[in-house]
Amino acid sequence: MLLGVLALAWRGCRGIARPHPDRVDRRLEQASGLAHRPLAALQDRPAAATPQALAIWRVHQQRLVAQLGRLKVGPPRPGLPERDRRALRGLVLLGLFAGLVIAGTEAPGRLLAAIAPGLPAGPATPGIVVQAWITPPAYTGLAPVFLQPGAAAPAVPVGAHLTASVTGGRGAPVLVLDEDSTGFTALDAAAWQAERDLARPGRLTISRGSQELAAWTISLIPDRTPVAAFTEPPAAIVAGGRPTTQTRFAWRAEDDYGVTGATIELTLRDRADSQPFILPLPLSGPPKQPRGMSVQDLTAHPWAGLPVRARVVAKDALSQVGRSEEAALDLPERAFQNVTAQAVIAIRKQLSLTPANRQEARTALDAIGDRPELFENSAALLLQLRSIGALLGRGRGQPAVDDAQARMWDLALALEEGVADRTAKALEAARQEMRDAMEAARQDPKDQAKQAELERKLEALREAIQKHIQALTEQARRENTESPLDPSVPQLNARDLDRMAQKLEDAAREGRMDDAKQQMAELERLLEQLQSARPEHGEQREQRNAQRRQQGRQQQDAVQDMVRREGDLLDRSRSRAEGGANEAPAPRPAPAPDQRSPDQRAQDQRRQAAMRRALGELMQRFGDLTGQVPQPLGDADTAMREAGQAMGEGRDAAAGAAQQRAIEALQKGGREMGQQMARQFGTGQQPGEGQEGQEGEGQEGQEAGDGQGTGPGQNPTGNRDGQSTNPRLGDQQGQSRRRTTRRDPLGRPLQQGTSGTEESGEVRVPDQMEEARTRALQEELRRRGAERSRPQPELDYIDRLLKTY
Numbered sequence: 029m030l031l032g033v034l035a036l037a038w039r040g041c042r043g044i045a046r047p048h049p050d051r052v053d054r055r056l057e058q059a060s061g062l063a064h065r066p067l068a069a070l071q072d073r074p075a076a077a078t079p080q081a082l083a084i085w086r087v088h089q090q091r092l093v094a095q096l097g098r099l100k101v102g103p104p105r106p107g108l109p110e111r112d113r114r115a116l117r118g119l120v121l122l123g124l125f126a127g128l129v130i131a132g133t134e135a136p137g138r139l140l141a142a143i144a145p146g147l148p149a150g151p152a153t154p155g156i157v158v159q160a161w162i163t164p165p166a167y168t169g170l171a172p173v174f175l176q177p178g179a180a181a182p183a184v185p186v187g188a189h190l191t192a193s194v195t196g197g198r199g200a201p202v203l204v205l206d207e208d209s210t211g212f213t214a215l216d217a218a219a220w221q222a223e224r225d226l227a228r229p230g231r232l233t234i235s236r237g238s239q240e241l242a243a244w245t246i247s248l249i250p251d252r253t254p255v256a257a258f259t260e261p262p263a264a265i266v267a268g269g270r271p272t273t274q275t276r277f278a279w280r281a282e283d284d285y286g287v288t289g290a291t292i293e294l295t296l297r298d299r300a301d302s303q304p305f306i307l308p309l310p311l312s313g314p315p316k317q318p319r320g321m322s323v324q325d326l327t328a329h330p331w332a333g334l335p336v337r338a339r340v341v342a343k344d345a346l347s348q349v350g351r352s353e354e355a356a357l358d359l360p361e362r363a364f365q366n367v368t369a370q371a372v373i374a375i376r377k378q379l380s381l382t383p384a385n386r387q388e389a390r391t392a393l394d395a396i397g398d399r400p401e402l403f404e405n406s407a408a409l410l411l412q413l414r415s416i417g418a419l420l421g422r423g424r425g426q427p428a429v430d431d432a433q434a435r436m437w438d439l440a441l442a443l444e445e446g447v448a449d450r451t452a453k454a455l456e457a458a459r460q461e462m463r464d465a466m467e468a469a470r471q472d473p474k475d476q477a478k479q480a481e482l483e484r485k486l487e488a489l490r491e492a493i494q495k496h497i498q499a500l501t502e503q504a505r506r507e508n509t510e511s512p513l514d515p516s517v518p519q520l521n522a523r524d525l526d527r528m529a530q531k532l533e534d535a536a537r538e539g540r541m542d543d544a545k546q547q548m549a550e551l552e553r554l555l556e557q558l559q560s561a562r563p564e565h566g567e568q569r570e571q572r573n574a575q576r577r578q579q580g581r582q583q584q585d586a587v588q589d590m591v592r593r594e595g596d597l598l599d600r601s602r603s604r605a606e607g608g609a610n611e612a613p614a615p616r617p618a619p620a621p622d623q624r625s626p627d628q629r630a631q632d633q634r635r636q637a638a639m640r641r642a643l644g645e646l647m648q649r650f651g652d653l654t655g656q657v658p659q660p661l662g663d664a665d666t667a668m669r670e671a672g673q674a675m676g677e678g679r680d681a682a683a684g685a686a687q688q689r690a691i692e693a694l695q696k697g698g699r700e701m702g703q704q705m706a707r708q709f710g711t712g713q714q715p716g717e718g719q720e721g722q723e724g725e726g727q728e729g730q731e732a733g734d735g736q737g738t739g740p741g742q743n744p745t746g747n748r749d750g751q752s753t754n755p756r757l758g759d760q761q762g763q764s765r766r767r768t769t770r771r772d773p774l775g776r777p778l779q780q781g782t783s784g785t786e787e788s789g790e791v792r793v794p795d796q797m798e799e800a801r802t803r804a805l806q807e808e809l810r811r812r813g814a815e816r817s818r819p820q821p822e823l824d825y826i827d828r829l830l831k832t833y
Contacts, residue, residue: 061098160242161175184248204232229246230245231244254348256340294336309340335357338357372440458492580709587646587697591691
């Protein structure tokens with residue numbers, strides 16, 4: 029561009045001629061208004077060089093020089109009028125003036141740009157941008173905090189992570205926190221980044237050289253130590269007025285950001301050097317304030333029966349530990365009935381208090397081993413006793429004591445439970461393995477390995493059954509009883525069980541898994557009877573039967589609740605089928621109009637499906653309890669399914685008919701449940717059991733005139749007075765009298781003060797014929813209550829008669 033300018037300048041200037049000096053003089057004289065050409069006269073000379081002429085000439089020149097004081101150049105005269113005769117030059121001036129007005133204050137710069145050479149500008153220098161943010165620790169759950177330059181920084185938790193970046197400028201900046209500097213790492217030519225953890229508060233600055241780019245005052249929030257406490261003193265759970273073997277620990281904890289772990293720490297009160305025993309606690313509730321209640325059975329621990337100190341220990345994410353105040357308690361222990369087991373447990377407890385005194389414990393064990401009658405002359409128990417003594421004599425350190433105490437517990441259990449209980453546990457394990465093998469074979473019937481495994485498990489189950497029967501028989505022989513089995517249940521022998529096992533094996537080998545499953549359920553039922561038929565632990569068996577009776581009553585109550593709910597669904601289905609709520613029988617209130625809409629039908633369909641699922645769960649639990657599910661409950665499940673399908677299709681009349689069948693099946697199933705429990709678990713009651721107005725097994729166990737099951741006044745052995753007629757049992761002496769809480773003829777419990785023949789808070793059933801008549805009345809009322817087509821006042825009256833006060 030510069031060369032172009034020079035070329036144009038040379039081209040324009042080469043035609044310019046230098047003016048003649050005479051023309052220059054003439055222009056100056058004309059511009060200055062001088063007459064007679066004085067500049068030219070100054071260069072003249074006189075013609076005569078006489079003295080007089082020269083003097084006159086000098087005076088003339090002096091006058092000319094005096095005129096030169098008014099000499100001036102004058103304005104330029106380019107001669108444009110001669111060249112621009114149309115005066116177009118005025119348009120140029122007009123455009124220049126308009127441009128000056130439009131440009132305004134930018135006019136000088138633009139005029140300069142017009143005459144100055146236009147060279148390309150280099151890249152602009154970027155501005156300096158500072159960004160910083162703080163990320164709290166992950167365990168706090170807080171969001172990152174962005175720091176604005178010039179604004180106050182909020183307080184953040186200890187351990188937060190700072191990230192700062194600087195963009196623009198030259199040179200790496202420096203991050204300083206109270207004279208502790210951190211260098212920036214270059215990301216590229218104009219960007220830097222620095223990171224650091226904030227462990228203490230202070231002034232945070234980002235500077236470059238002597239220039240401070242940003243500054244903040246950092247405040248930190250300390251992480252508090254967790255707080256732990258017992259919400260109530262730990263103690264043994266009391267049931268029936270007596271303490272049980274389970275200990276309840278009710279606790280709570282608190283932390284500002286959340287508790288990550290909690291434990292119960294137990295220490296032996298009389299041994300300061302004992303290692304604490306740790307019980308982990310499951311966390312429940314809000315993480316910042318968890319609380320809970322832990323129930324522990326610590327009877328197997330060596331400290332059972334000894335005084336201990338307990339405390340709750342809580343830990344947070346920073347591994348800070350908070351401990352509660354100590355609480356003193358005595359750990360519950362198992363009450364052994366066997367004298368030898370009591371002696372072994374006493375030695376075990378003494379070892380917990382004085383682990384260094386092993387010789388005394390070994391001497392006591394040797395004294396027990398010298399009397400074989402104390403452990404039934406069992407070689408296995410003697411060998412275990414001698415091994416414990418050898419371990420105490422040769423073992424070293426606390427691990428040997430711990431191992432010896434664990435073996436003592438196993439020895440005490442073996443002495444307490446006897447052979448029959450050990451074979452019972454082995455039988456239960458074999459049953460579980462058989463269930464697992466059947467499930468695996470059912471999922472893949474063609475797998476030969478699984479079929480072979482099923483046969484092995486079945487053979488192991490046979491052996492376990494045989495050993496358990498032998499143990500029961502041997503125990504009955506030692507105790508001079510005629511039968512090891514309970515006279516209140518149908519009697520079994522090894523041949524019966526072997527026949528059932530053979531049927532199960534044949535069905536499994538042929539791939540008929542459904543039949544095998546049915547045979548297994550029947551075998552389970554027989555084995556449950558075998559498990560409960562042990563007269564040597566009559567009190568334990570009665571307690572177990574009482575628990576099962578209680579579970580059965582709860583399931584019967586659930587069936588009765590299903591009857592009520594199914595009746596409500598039936599009423600609404602019939603109301604819809606009849607065309608509206610106004611036709612519903614009085615005195616039930618008319619449903620709102622939206623209840624007759626398809627939404628209400630869909631809601632009833634969902635309720636029906638939920639009730640069917642609940643019935644399925646109840647059937648499964650009752651099957652697990654008794655080994656057999658009454659067929660009417662299955663019929664009720666089918667009726668509920670049909671009712672749900674009918675409601676889904678809008679057929680309310682069909683849904684009502686199916687619901688009616690479901691109600692009848694549920695009632696019949698409830699009666700059969702009572703009969704089945706009476707046959708398996710008896711009809712007796714333990715103190716505090718079944719005294720809430722429920723109808724027990726015996727009260728729902730017989731429908732008048734059906735001639736099936738256990739009738740009034742009969743026990744499961746077929747005798748009305750409790751005497752067994754089973755030839756395998758032999759004659760049993762005495763009478764078995766049913767005792768129940770005081771009830772009126774409808775089965776409702778009488779209040780205190782009601783007349784009746786009392787006997788220790790209970791009464792005898794006055795007459796078997798009256799009992800049968802009462803049950804017949806109850807069943808008739810239930811049957812009529814299930815007929816929802818009856819007038820509503822009659823249905824309400826029946827409900828009031830059946831209601832338990």
